[in-house]
Ligand SMILES: *[C@@H]1O[C@H](CO)[C@@H](O)[C@H](O)[C@H]1NC(C)=O
């Protein structure tokens with residue numbers, strides 16, 4: 001396990017100019033949760049490669065009731081999302097009206113910390129870092145791996161004509177999904193949007209079979225509203241896990 005880490009660490013540009021034993025604050029030690037949390041998203045992202053293999057890493061559902069990875073599916077990608085949840089005021093309450101987010105590839109943080117830090121801890125930390133480092137639509141100069149948006153779903157496979165459906169898209173591929181399960185955020189469900197399990201609609205892209213939105217930070221609207229039809233966007237961050 002240690003040799004795997006050193007091998008991967010040697011790929012880092014920072015490691016080429018500094019010995020692996022260097023513990024200065026400019027280096028992020030991916031074996032240490034404290035070191036990652038002392039870093040910030042921009043410097044962390046600048047020190048890791050992209051698109052690492054996620055062999056043996058499982059979605060950290062933490063036994064959340066109702067969310068489960070369907071049999072046979074394995075993690076294909078993991079990204080931290082930073083975006084907005086949109087709402088429209090309807091009869092005194094804000095109802096969901098889609099979302100927009102930039103997703104940043106974090107696969108190498110998970111693969112390089114694997115064996116040293118629980119994936120659930122990294123999954124809990126990265127959205128907090130993303131929330132404080134960025135404000136949508138600013139991507140802070142980081143490479144955007146994927147866009148999350150909502151599209152009209154009057155298409156084959158959709159349940160409701162004229163409704164909008166969540167989509168995840170890279171430059172090369174996409175998937176349109178529908179919600180199969182939701183779970184209240186365990187830390188503060190009045191502030192943080194629910195954790196979700198989303199499933200690919202038939203014939204609507206091959207990017208993933210399932211998408212999990214976990215470890216949410218903010219995004220919930222105020223409990224009530226007065227102006228009918230008023231639109232509101234609430235900033236949020238979350239970890240997105242993709243399985244195939
Ligand atoms: C994945 O787990 C298997 C079984 O424990 C192990 O043999 C293999 O080396 C692991 N692969 C990686 C990339 O860690």
Ligand SMILES: *[C@@H]1O[C@H](CO)[C@@H](O)[C@H](O)[C@H]1NC(C)=O
Nearest residue numbers: 086097098099100149150233
């Ligand atoms: C969300 O609201 C923003 C304005 O705050 C708007 O630009 C965007 O198109 C909306 N997106 C969706 C999916 O409704």
Ligand SMILES: *[C@@H]1O[C@H](CO)[C@@H](O)[C@H](O)[C@H]1NC(C)=O
Nearest residue numbers: 185186187188189190191192
């Ligand atoms: C959730 O956060 C809100 C706003 O910070 C706070 O008023 C409320 O007490 C929190 N609820 C829980 C269960 O921590």
